[in-house]
Amino acid sequence: MTAPILSIRRLSAASKLEDAQPILRRVSLDLAPGETLGLVGESGAGKSTIAKALLGVLPRTVRITHGEILFEGRDLMITPRRETRAIFGDAIALVPQDPMTALNPGRRIEAQLTDGLRLRRGMNARAAHKRALELLAEVRIADPERVLRAYPHQLSGGMRQRVLIAAAFALEPKIIVADEPTTALDVTVQKQILRLIRQMQEAHRTAVIFVTHDLGVVAQICDRVTLLFAGAVIESGPTADILSTPRHPYTRALIAAGPRYDRPEAGLKPVPEALVAELRLEVEGVGG
Amino acid sequence: MTEASVSSFPAASGPNLATRRLRALLAEPKVTIGGGFILALIAIALFAPWIAPKNPLDQDLMLASLPPAGLASAEPGYYLGTDDLGRDVLSRLIYGARIALIVAFVAASLAALAGTALGLLAGWYRGWVDGLISRLVDIWMAFPPVLLSILLVAVLGAGVGSVIAAIAIIDWTRFCRVVRAETMAQAQADYVTAAHAIGFPPFHILMREILPNVVPALLALVSLEMGIAVIVEAILSFVGLSVSSDTPTWGGMIAEGRQFIHQTWWVFAAPLAALFATVLAFNQLGDGLRRALDPVLRR
Amino acid sequence: MIALAVLRRLLVALATLVGVAIVVFVLLRVVPGDPVAMMISPGASAADVAALRAHYGLDGSLLSQFAVWVRYALRGDFGTSISLHRDVLALLGERLPATLELATAALEFAVIVGGATAIAGAMARRTWAESVIDAVNGLLLAIPDFVWALALVLAFGVVWPLLPLTGRVNPSVAAGMATPFYFAESLARLRFDVFFDLLKHLALPTLALGLPLAAVIARVLKGALNEAMAQDYVLLARLKGMSELRLVLQEALRNAIGPTLALTGVQFTFLIGGTVIIERIFAYPGIGNMAIEAVINRDLPLIQGLVLVFAVIFILINIAVDLLVALFNPRLRHA
Numbered sequence: 001m002t003a004p005i006l007s008i009r010r011l012s013a014a015s016k017l018e019d020a021q022p023i024l025r026r027v028s029l030d031l032a033p034g035e036t037l038g039l040v041g042e043s044g045a046g047k048s049t050i051a052k053a054l055l056g057v058l059p060r061t062v063r064i065t066h067g068e069i070l071f072e073g074r075d076l077m078i079t080p081r082r083e084t085r086a087i088f089g090d091a092i093a094l095v096p097q098d099p100m101t102a103l104n105p106g107r108r109i110e111a112q113l114t115d116g117l118r119l120r121r122g123m124n125a126r127a128a129h130k131r132a133l134e135l136l137a138e139v140r141i142a143d144p145e146r147v148l149r150a151y152p153h154q155l156s157g158g159m160r161q162r163v164l165i166a167a168a169f170a171l172e173p174k175i176i177v178a179d180e181p182t183t184a185l186d187v188t189v190q191k192q193i194l195r196l197i198r199q200m201q202e203a204h205r206t207a208v209i210f211v212t213h214d215l216g217v218v219a220q221i222c223d224r225v226t227l228l229f230a231g232a233v234i235e236s237g238p239t240a241d242i243l244s245t246p247r248h249p250y251t252r253a254l255i256a257a258g259p260r261y262d263r264p265e266a267g268l269k270p271v272p273e274a275l276v277a278e279l280r281l282e283v284e285g286v287g288g
Numbered sequence: 289m290t291e292a293s294v295s296s297f298p299a300a301s302g303p304n305l306a307t308r309r310l311r312a313l314l315a316e317p318k319v320t321i322g323g324g325f326i327l328a329l330i331a332i333a334l335f336a337p338w339i340a341p342k343n344p345l346d347q348d349l350m351l352a353s354l355p356p357a358g359l360a361s362a363e364p365g366y367y368l369g370t371d372d373l374g375r376d377v378l379s380r381l382i383y384g385a386r387i388a389l390i391v392a393f394v395a396a397s398l399a400a401l402a403g404t405a406l407g408l409l410a411g412w413y414r415g416w417v418d419g420l421i422s423r424l425v426d427i428w429m430a431f432p433p434v435l436l437s438i439l440l441v442a443v444l445g446a447g448v449g450s451v452i453a454a455i456a457i458i459d460w461t462r463f464c465r466v467v468r469a470e471t472m473a474q475a476q477a478d479y480v481t482a483a484h485a486i487g488f489p490p491f492h493i494l495m496r497e498i499l500p501n502v503v504p505a506l507l508a509l510v511s512l513e514m515g516i517a518v519i520v521e522a523i524l525s526f527v528g529l530s531v532s533s534d535t536p537t538w539g540g541m542i543a544e545g546r547q548f549i550h551q552t553w554w555v556f557a558a559p560l561a562a563l564f565a566t567v568l569a570f571n572q573l574g575d576g577l578r579r580a581l582d583p584v585l586r587r
Numbered sequence: 588m589i590a591l592a593v594l595r596r597l598l599v600a601l602a603t604l605v606g607v608a609i610v611v612f613v614l615l616r617v618v619p620g621d622p623v624a625m626m627i628s629p630g631a632s633a634a635d636v637a638a639l640r641a642h643y644g645l646d647g648s649l650l651s652q653f654a655v656w657v658r659y660a661l662r663g664d665f666g667t668s669i670s671l672h673r674d675v676l677a678l679l680g681e682r683l684p685a686t687l688e689l690a691t692a693a694l695e696f697a698v699i700v701g702g703a704t705a706i707a708g709a710m711a712r713r714t715w716a717e718s719v720i721d722a723v724n725g726l727l728l729a730i731p732d733f734v735w736a737l738a739l740v741l742a743f744g745v746v747w748p749l750l751p752l753t754g755r756v757n758p759s760v761a762a763g764m765a766t767p768f769y770f771a772e773s774l775a776r777l778r779f780d781v782f783f784d785l786l787k788h789l790a791l792p793t794l795a796l797g798l799p800l801a802a803v804i805a806r807v808l809k810g811a812l813n814e815a816m817a818q819d820y821v822l823l824a825r826l827k828g829m830s831e832l833r834l835v836l837q838e839a840l841r842n843a844i845g846p847t848l849a850l851t852g853v854q855f856t857f858l859i860g861g862t863v864i865i866e867r868i869f870a871y872p873g874i875g876n877m878a879i880e881a882v883i884n885r886d887l888p889l890i891q892g893l894v895l896v897f898a899v900i901f902i903l904i905n906i907a908v909d910l911l912v913a914l915f916n917p918r919l920r921h922a
Contacts, residue, residue, distance in 0.1 A: 055826060057822060057825070057826070060713075085828060088826060089825075089826030089827055089828055090828070093826075094823065094826060096819055096822075096823060097819075098819060101818055101819040101820065102819040102820055102823055103820055104820040104824070104838055104841075104842070105820075105842060105917060105918070106841035106842045106915075106917060107838075107841070112820075112824075115824065115827050115829075116827045116828075119827055119828050119829065120827070120828055151917045153917065153918050164823075167823075423602070423603075423606070426599075426603050426606075427603050427606035427607055427610060429856075429901075430603050430604075430606075430607050430897075430898040430901045430902060431607065431610075431860075431894065431897070431898065431901075432856075432859060432860030432861075432862075432863055432897050432901070433857075433860050434860055434861070434863045434864050435860065435863045435875075435878050435879075435882075435893075435894070435897065438863070438878075438879060438882050439611075439614065439615075439882055439890070439894075440614070442882045442883070442885070443614055443615070443617055515729075516731075519731050519733055519734070522733065523733055523864050526733075526864075527864075527867065527879060527883075528883075529883075542737060546740070549740070549741070549744055549745055550744070550745060553741065553745045556737075556740075556741060557741055560734070560737050560738065560741065563734060564730065564734055564738075567729060567730070567731065567734065568726070568729045568730075571728075571729035572729070575725070
């Protein structure tokens, strides 16, 4: 494959607090330009930590102990602040999880949408307004003028997420980190949003890291997928391959655990505890 | 997994709720420091006749306006100097603590009693009872408190009793609001509904189920109220409406000291410092109580 | 709708006002100590006493007295002051502007100082600087305006005699002022000598009244700001490259003001109430000072008028705060 736009190499992180649990254990993954990579794992598997590291907003309680994050060849861990300013929030953008809390309830949509354009691209109010209208049209919002003038509480959850997606693509980023962007939405809206992200991504040729716990979502829009458990990579590869012929028992259990809408009487099958315990031992042996 | 669920319940044996709360209280520095100061003050006030070096009412014009110990022309034995009538400032300060503390404890308790009773009624019965009481609270709170207290003391006549009554009459609203809100919240609880369904009379429910849960918030408020009572008493005696001018009060001393503040600033400063320290102590105590007894804040 | 809500509030306010009037009226009639007896010279005949009593409306039953008073009050006639022998309304009109100037100055001081402290504290989130601010603020919160005023008297009267301790303005300087609104008038007429003299006299009472409110505002606003700063939209804004100061001012502040107002609005009424004793300590010629005098002199008509004025101010402030809180919450504004 062509040179990856993002390359995480043996990244290890630990909590600075008393018990110093390892949060990431030698995680490695590559992201090709324009590709959609799914980052899958249960809660606490470390996917959020990776996402935060990519955006430069790791909490103070977390420490990177080892490894590198190479963006376009440069290690973000050692690049000076001055230069990372143009990367975090610009070349690497975020589509957040909860559209209810990710928009400032006290500011109109236009202000929040044009912030980045005016701050980072030096556009004046009129140019930014025009660009904002274009972006809203791209995310299929019917009455962009009205939406621009509105406050967040006047829009539905799905509309808000579209606005957030528009905001993420506004600066033409090279990578978008989508942090479970459909988790807080109704199932019917989820499909639309996923399709929208895929369309935008193809149109702008942006690479997307899709953080999720839902294999169903991965199946829909991800080219490749990496599975995490307790901070370590379990399996990684093209989505179709992984889902049809999973090699690791954990992956198989995850796939089996998904609800079968065609056979609802089959019930739910959580990942067996014995497997989890075994996996823990295996993963902790990998070290942090 | 099964071990986890058992250990998450509190132990059946071991220290009970009261003891644990007491320990939590004493672990909070604001409680120990503030409470310690108040206890010391109580002791000083109680043993005033034995502690005070001189008689607070004794005038000696030969020894008038002497500075405190350490400054030039100070007289030994008069540690904080004397006022313009030759009375010992330190002794007056010590006796002044008596008035302050009596007013603080009695007035705060009365206000708490009245406010809690009305708050419980309003919160439990709601309807027109709550409407009436809430309207009363609104009217009360439309009065500037200091003005109302001055008015009440003028109406009731000077004296410690009037001061205490005035404070209690004015500040019951503070307790009423908090207790009313708490009662309303508690009344929704399942165990209260159950008790009501079983047929316990409202008084029983209020006393046994609701009031105990209101007490922690009340304690903190009472401590705060005592600080306020001390201030109000000081203001009233400053304006000359409290006890008779002979009995030493901190407010009265401040008012007298104000007249000659340029010549004998210590007569003004000493009671002011005592007032400040006492109010601060009650305040910190109340703050500490709130933190130590609030199950949410406790970490 | 907003109009209906305001109407309801006004009606409730009116009821409260009537309640206040009744309470004061009853309270004063229970007074031991006959104000009329204090005014007449010894040796006056019973007829003279009765005439004086009738003149001040102090004869007749409680109910009839109240009815008479209400009837006159609705016409704007609040009676004549027993101690000052002048129309009550005129007296109120003379003194009220001074108190309003003081209260406004104290409010501005509290908002500016309290607000700046809260913003600084929010920007210093989770550092040692914030702990220092919290500790100092906690201490200052415990000090009531009465104690502040006395401490300021000590500091600026004895230690550094920089500022005047009494009065509102130097009489010789202020001669020639047409209205009782000295502050506004001196600015409008460019009389800066009067203006600065006013400021010098206002300084200490304003500090005494404003510092407690500033401490409250600082604590509540900082809490609200910190809560806002923890929200997702601030993270997104931070990623856009905004400075910390801009984040606090542009993103967090507008969402923090509403909750702060709701909690601190009532404190402003305490500030108004505090003018009573503060004006007394600094001999500031406002309605607070006059109120104490009136009570000491058992001046019934004046006391009634004063209490009503205070009640009206309190009620207006409460309504204003409610409206402002609704204004700052976009959800309520559109509801």
